[in-house]
Amino acid sequence: MANGNFQLAILRWYEENGRSLPWRETRDPYAIWLSEVILQQTRIAQGTDYWHRFMRRWPTVELLAAATEDEVLKEWQGLGYYSRARNLHAAARQIVANGGFPRTYEGIRALKGVGDYTASAIASIAFGLSHAAVDGNVYRVLSRYFGISTPINSTGGKKEFQQLDDELLPHDKAGTWNQAMMDFGALQCTPQSPRCLLCPLQESCYALRTGKIEELPVKEKKLKRRERFFTYFLLQNNGQTAIRRRGSNDIWQGLWEPILKEEPFPKEETEVKHILTHQTIYARMMAVKAVDSDLPEGYQWIDFSDLADYALPRLVEKLLEKH
Numbered sequence: 387m388a389n390g391n392f393q394l395a396i397l398r399w400y401e402e403n404g405r406s407l408p409w410r411e412t413r414d415p416y417a418i419w420l421s422e423v424i425l426q427q428t429r430i431a432q433g434t435d436y437w438h439r440f441m442r443r444w445p446t447v448e449l450l451a452a453a454t455e456d457e458v459l460k461e462w463q464g465l466g467y468y469s470r471a472r473n474l475h476a477a478a479r480q481i482v483a484n485g486g487f488p489r490t491y492e493g494i495r496a497l498k499g500v501g502d503y504t505a506s507a508i509a510s511i512a513f514g515l516s517h518a519a520v521d522g523n524v525y526r527v528l529s530r531y532f533g534i535s536t537p538i539n540s541t542g543g544k545k546e547f548q549q550l551d552d553e554l555l556p557h558d559k560a561g562t563w564n565q566a567m568m569d570f571g572a573l574q575c576t577p578q579s580p581r582c583l584l585c586p587l588q589e590s591c592y593a594l595r596t597g598k599i600e601e602l603p604v605k606e607k608k609l610k611r612r613e614r615f616f617t618y619f620l621l622q623n624n625g626q627t628a629i630r631r632r633g634s635n636d637i638w639q640g641l642w643e644p645i646l647k648e649e650p651f652p653k654e655e656t657e658v659k660h661i662l663t664h665q666t667i668y669a670r671m672m673a674v675k676a677v678d679s680d681l682p683e684g685y686q687w688i689d690f691s692d693l694a695d696y697a698l699p700r701l702v703e704k705l706l707e708k709h
């Protein structure tokens with residue numbers, strides 16, 4: 387199916403199956419923005435109640451801005467993720483201070499708590515601006531239908547899906563398109579058991595044809611970072627200190643370092659946090675007077691003044707700068 391037919395099928399499906407939601411009856415940007423913020427982490431049924439409550443109590447952005455933060459937080463109670471409420475309130479004040487609701491994508495995107503997706507949704511639904519709003523639903527529908535296996539949580543993936551949705555977006559119906567894709571993903575092409583048998587796209591859907599519904603969309607597994615705790619002891623012995631060369635089966639192979647003890651300590655005691663690709667190192671350093679000249683295996687005495695001649699890991703340099 388060509389892109390044009392995909393568009394038509396989605397729009398037609400939406401006409402027949404789209405949800406009727408109270409904020410879809412209005413072009414008031416405030417009402418639409420409020421719905422988007424509430425629905426960011428909340429199911430529609432619960433979100434609808436809260437949306438009505440907010441609209442009854444504060445029917446305009448000016449009234450919301452005039453409320454206290456406590457009043458807004460109280461009304462928000464039960465929805466969780468309170469930073470959303472705080473941002474909502476701060477943004478209401480931003481809007482009033484700027485003389486009204488912003489009418490451009492950039493202006494909307496600059497509001498507190500508004501990301502790319504929300505800005506696109508508001509810009510297209512309230513003002514008919516041509517911006518494709520790509521959320522989890524859109525990733526799922528596009529990756530299944532077009533057979534795109536680029537991970538949706540990778541930088542490349544985000545770009546690719548955004549680009550595709552930008553191309554598909556009918557410029558005269560941007561708001562309708564965004565809502566149609568959202569509903570299609572939420573009701574038809576659901577994460578589990580999508581309703582393929584009743585789907586208008588079934589004949590040309592890549593995932594259905596190839597049996598890859600379970601595999602799409604692809605999400606990159608984020609490697610769990612390993613946490614390590616390094617305590618360095620900077621021995622002091624008549625102008626000398628002890629270092630060793632690091633071995634070959636760990637990071638910083640061949641570099642030099644003071645006496646190291648690797649053992650967990652409270653994170654608050656960290657002096658330098660060092661982030662590597664797959665590990666985070668919490669490090670601290672202690673200067674200690676040497677009581678005798680015996681050293682653990684592998685370490686050797688050197689003059690303090692020569693320390694700078696040895697290749698040290700950047701982490702050790704940072705710790706030394708602090709001592």
Ligand code: SF4
Binds near residue numbers: 576580583587
């Ligand atoms: S056929 Fe199934 S997987 Fe393909 S778009 Fe329709 S609901 Fe989604």
